[in-house]
Amino acid sequence: MSNIARSTHPGFMDYVRRDLYLSISSSSDACAPLLFFCMVITLVPLSISPNPEQLAELAPGLVWIMALLATLLSIERIFVFDHEDGSLEQMLIAPNMMTFSVLGKIIAHWLSTGLPLTLLSPAVGLMLALPENAYGPMVISLGLGTAYLSLVGAVIASLTVSLGRGGFLISLLAVPLYMPILVFGTSTVTYAVAHMPWSGPLAIMGAMLALALVLCPLAASAILRVTHSG
Amino acid sequence: MVKRDRKWRWFHQMGSPRWFYEITGGWLPWLIPLALSLLAVGLFWGLFLAPPDARQGQSYRIIFVHVPASFLALLGYYVVATAGAVGLIWRIKMCFIVMKAAAPIGAALTLIALFTGAVWGKPTWGTYWVWDARITSMLILLFLYLGVMTLQRAFVSKDMSFKAGAILALVGTVNIPIIYKSVDWWYTLHQPATLKLTSSPSMHTDMLQPLLLVICGFYAFYLMVLILFARLEILRYEKSSNWVKTLVAEGNDS
Numbered sequence: 001m002s003n004i005a006r007s008t009h010p011g012f013m014d015y016v017r018r019d020l021y022l023s024i025s026s027s028s029d030a031c032a033p034l035l036f037f038c039m040v041i042t043l044v045p046l047s048i049s050p051n052p053e054q055l056a057e058l059a060p061g062l063v064w065i066m067a068l069l070a071t072l073l074s075i076e077r078i079f080v081f082d083h084e085d086g087s088l089e090q091m092l093i094a095p096n097m098m099t100f101s102v103l104g105k106i107i108a109h110w111l112s113t114g115l116p117l118t119l120l121s122p123a124v125g126l127m128l129a130l131p132e133n134a135y136g137p138m139v140i141s142l143g144l145g146t147a148y149l150s151l152v153g154a155v156i157a158s159l160t161v162s163l164g165r166g167g168f169l170i171s172l173l174a175v176p177l178y179m180p181i182l183v184f185g186t187s188t189v190t191y192a193v194a195h196m197p198w199s200g201p202l203a204i205m206g207a208m209l210a211l212a213l214v215l216c217p218l219a220a221s222a223i224l225r226v227t228h229s230g
Numbered sequence: 231m232v233k234r235d236r237k238w239r240w241f242h243q244m245g246s247p248r249w250f251y252e253i254t255g256g257w258l259p260w261l262i263p264l265a266l267s268l269l270a271v272g273l274f275w276g277l278f279l280a281p282p283d284a285r286q287g288q289s290y291r292i293i294f295v296h297v298p299a300s301f302l303a304l305l306g307y308y309v310v311a312t313a314g315a316v317g318l319i320w321r322i323k324m325c326f327i328v329m330k331a332a333a334p335i336g337a338a339l340t341l342i343a344l345f346t347g348a349v350w351g352k353p354t355w356g357t358y359w360v361w362d363a364r365i366t367s368m369l370i371l372l373f374l375y376l377g378v379m380t381l382q383r384a385f386v387s388k389d390m391s392f393k394a395g396a397i398l399a400l401v402g403t404v405n406i407p408i409i410y411k412s413v414d415w416w417y418t419l420h421q422p423a424t425l426k427l428t429s430s431p432s433m434h435t436d437m438l439q440p441l442l443l444v445i446c447g448f449y450a451f452y453l454m455v456l457i458l459f460a461r462l463e464i465l466r467y468e469k470s471s472n473w474v475k476t477l478v479a480e481g482n483d484s
Contacts (some may be wrong), residue, residue, distance in 0.1 A: 165306050176373040177405050180412035226393050
């Protein structure tokens with residue numbers, strides 16, 4: 001909050017710093033997606049099989065599905081608190097370009113959920129007996145992919161924020177849009193497991209991320225304007 | 231200037247729900263018989279008169295429901311998205327009403343396409359469900375439809391529900407090519423060797439003619455249901471306006 005008091009018109013960096021600060025100060029919120037990620041992974045050996053060969057086969061898909069769900073669970077937070085305490089209104093009436101403020105918030109969301117999740121993924125891969133040569137592709141694909149998930153999720157979250165009860169609705173709306181990135185993300189890892197060149201699907205993920213990086217902040221800020229004009 | 235005004239008048243008149251209600255009231259008496267007779271003739275021809283397929287026998291006949299339903303399920307999403315976009319850009323309420331009416335119809339058609347596909351899959355592929363590229367795309371399309379419908383229902387304010395639904399439909403439209411391509415790519419990766427389409431590459435005219443007739447019938451039927459749903463939605467939306475109240479009073483008297 002001190003950042004907003006200091007500068008009259010908070011911009012991109014102010015929002016990145018503010019949202020990061022807020023998520024760190026309420027550490028339970030910041031850790032929840034990570035804990036969820038690890039705990040649900042624990043359910044897999046318990047429910048399917050602890051056999052390393054079987055787990056290794058499922059690992060690429062599992063890691064990706066869990067990362068997707070963890071992002072989905074946390075994406076509601078991106079606008080809902082701002083909506084409740086009125087700072088979203090301040091963002092709407094600020095004279096500078098709202099797209100960059102929204103982009104700042106999205107990047108902060110990725111830094112507080114997607115990036116830690118990516119960094120944690122080798123540990124999960126280890127627990128699921130993922131072959132060694134797949135660690136690099138998994139980390140790179142999750143890094144790009146979780147950024148995409150945050151960007152697209154922010155568009156959906158902006159649609160539902162004025163309802164005040166996103167939860168299930170966000171999941172219903174976002175999951176169909178998440179399917180393509182899941183396809184390419186898991187393929188990158190499975191290609192690596194099969195000792196095939198994995199740069200192809202990764203390049204497509206990069207292209208999708210570039211497209212989302214341009215379009216999603218624009219779309220989300222336009223939606224926030226529409227849904228707050230009454 | 232006057233000429234230009236006249237040229238565009240229909241466009242602005244379309245924006246008035248009352249005008250739409252009155253003009254479509256005149257269309258329905260011939261549209262309903264047309265749609266129903268096209269469907270009846272086409273289906274009778276296809277299901278009873280057309281010759282059986284050389285390899286699939288009688289089971290291929292479900293094509294006369296499956297193909298038109300799949301066509302219109304896809305087209306229906308573009309109707310939803312286009313109506314939503316026009317409504318958002320020119321702020322025309324009527325377009326939002328059409329969009330809201332089109333979403334459940336499209337969802338129902340997608341469900342019909344999936345169901346008939348499953349029924350058809352049993353005798354031809356030996357299983358009700360395969361994770362085939364086209365089936366999976368259809369399933370995702372159903373999710374997109376349901377998403378638009380759920381979002382619209384979640385808003386209390388009509389205006390907001392219209393706008394939010396339209397935006398979501400547009401976001402979905404941007405994603406449809408990406409989803410389609412990714413599913414296609416995914417399928418070529420995992421393609422099972424056993425699955426093979428048994429239909430011949432070109433259709434015999436005896437089968438093609440009734441199929442075209444049924445497709446025309448489905449188009450007419452779609453238009454009819456869309457108009458009926460939109461009229462219902464107009465009455466709901468304008469229920470506090472005078473013209474609807476008089477209409478209801480007249481309906482109660484007769």
